[in-house]
Amino acid sequence: MMLVPEDIAAIGLSLKVALMATALALPFGFALSWLIVFTKFRGKVVLEVLINLPLTLPPVVIGFFLLLLLGKNGWIGKLLDASGIPIIFTWKAAVIASATVGFPLLVRSIRLGMESIDQQLIEASRSLGAAWYDTLATIILPLSLRGIMAGSSLMFARSLGEFGATIIVAGNIPGITQTIPLAIYDYASSPSSVTMALSLCLVSVLISVVVLIVHELLGKKLDRRSAL
Amino acid sequence: MKLRVDAEKKQGSFRLQVKTEVSGERIGIFGESGSGKSTLVHLISGLLEPDKGEIYLNDECLFSTSMGVNLSPERRRIAIVFQQAMLFPHLCVKSNLLYGYRRCRTENRRIKPETLIKLLKLQPLLQRGVENLSGGEKQRVALGRAILANPRLLLMDEPLSALDDALRFQIIPYLRSVSEEFGIPYLFISHSMTEMQLMTDHILEIENGRCIDETTPDQLARKRMAQNPKGYLNLLPLAVPIKVHGLFAYPWGKNTLLVSEGKEAAEALFELSSREIILFKKHPEAISARNLFACTVAEMFESEGRVGVVLSVGGEQLVAEIVRSAAEELMITVGSTLFAAVKASSFRKLA
Incomplete structure (x- = not known):
């Protein structure tokens, strides 16, 4: 295997972006899942469609929308620009792109976890004196941990592979915004760098396997805990 | 409350x-x-x-x-x-x-x-x-x-x-x-x-x-006596029994109940369906049922064509159920004296 310093930087950046994107999306994902599963309100269908949209849209389209939104003339871009925080073509843009693209996967898993909770457990908790937020923290959160874990690892893995949206909002700047898929894309376009591309592919496979193993182990541990 | x-x-x-x-x-x-x-x-x-x-x-x-x-x-x-x-x-x-x-x-x-x-x-x-x-x-x-x-x-x-x-x-x-x-x-x-x-x-x-x-x-x-498949359920909480000829003898008011299913040295709760009680106008001289009591009719009630007869038996009460024609034939009224027979196996032990 051959890795140059730029590759190491790409690996580091990929892990950082995936981790940050998952961490950023998690609270929103949990809150929206809770809203969808446990509350009744008008326009729930619209919200569900909006959440799931990135799953069906081409990532490039999402990237383009994000560019419009976060660019110098976009709604959010203007505000950020005024407060001196540049987003576009930085690693932060890659985080936002990954978070947007992976979000539906996260919400799907957490929702499944929450939907498997028996409604009467929640009713029992409320009738025993727990306010809704208390029930959320002591019953719903622990009982949807598996869904949260599954969703997080899925989203982490999806973020590692994010390409289309990232290349549009973050660019492909080695050492700054170049993640593993972008680096592989670079290598793949020149015939002399096949070995380099293969090395990074191998790293990709390795990380994915580790993520899946961790996911399985955590799932088992949670199983054991609930069987105690 | x-x-x-x-x-x-x-x-x-x-x-x-x-x-x-x-x-x-x-x-x-x-x-x-x-x-x-x-x-x-x-x-x-x-x-x-x-x-x-x-x-x-x-x-x-x-x-x-x-x-x-x-x-x-x-x-x-x-x-x-x-x-x-x-x-x-x-x-x-x-x-x-x-x-x-x-x-x-x-x-x-x-x-x-x-x-x-x-x-x-x-x-x-x-x-x-x-x-x-x-x-x-x-x-x-x-x-x-x-x-x-x-x-x-x-x-x-x-x-x-x-x-x-x-x-x-x-x-x-x-x-x-x-x-x-x-x-x-x-x-x-x-x-x-x-x-x-x-x-x-x-x-x-x-x-x-x-x-x-x-x-x-x-x-x-x-x-609900008439619609319930088991009729009216008499619930009998009974004190510790003694064993007599393979049956359990439970004290019950002034009488003793002979029950086939019981437990020694333990109180028990039994259920007796109103349909398991047979009423006689006169004392039947010989009968296979192990429980036969003299009783008086304390009260009568109707439930969709059936007649419920509340019997007073040695200080205790039982509800028996008969059809209207039986009540007329036996000329049962409040105060009548009757004999009630119950098989030892008719009692269902609940606890």
């Missing part, structure tokens, strides 16, 4: 419309499945909001559309025991038990966990995970958890339906003793006549989302 409900709730094509005021400590809500019993439980506990109306518990307003009051479930202090135990699967038995207790304000904590754990014999289960408990153990923990929340009212929503007969009658004494010991009034919801007779003093009968009658367990059992 005084409960006043005047509420309406529409759920799909079902409409619950209940207007009632009950007071007492042991109140039953009786009705077939789908009659609206569980919906009523949800309205009272605050887990479901009525479309309109008002609910008062001991003169405190829990819900009122006109006054704009809707107390959240956690502030009503009404605990529920469900059909399934509904223990929190991620917590151990002890944490389950203390879930409500920890959320109860200090000044409302009347019942101490140690006392309750002792009464419900939960000590050996405390450190266990809830998945490793048997059905009966789970329901005992669920009951303990509800009681430790120190509620003002306990709602028992068919708490025995998921248990088999043997377990059911093992749990009933716990349900009764806990509420008596700690003075917690309860609403007991069920469609079982026997459970109603054992658990309640006063009954609201619900049908198609409406409260159709307010009655006592005995009156209800009499009313």
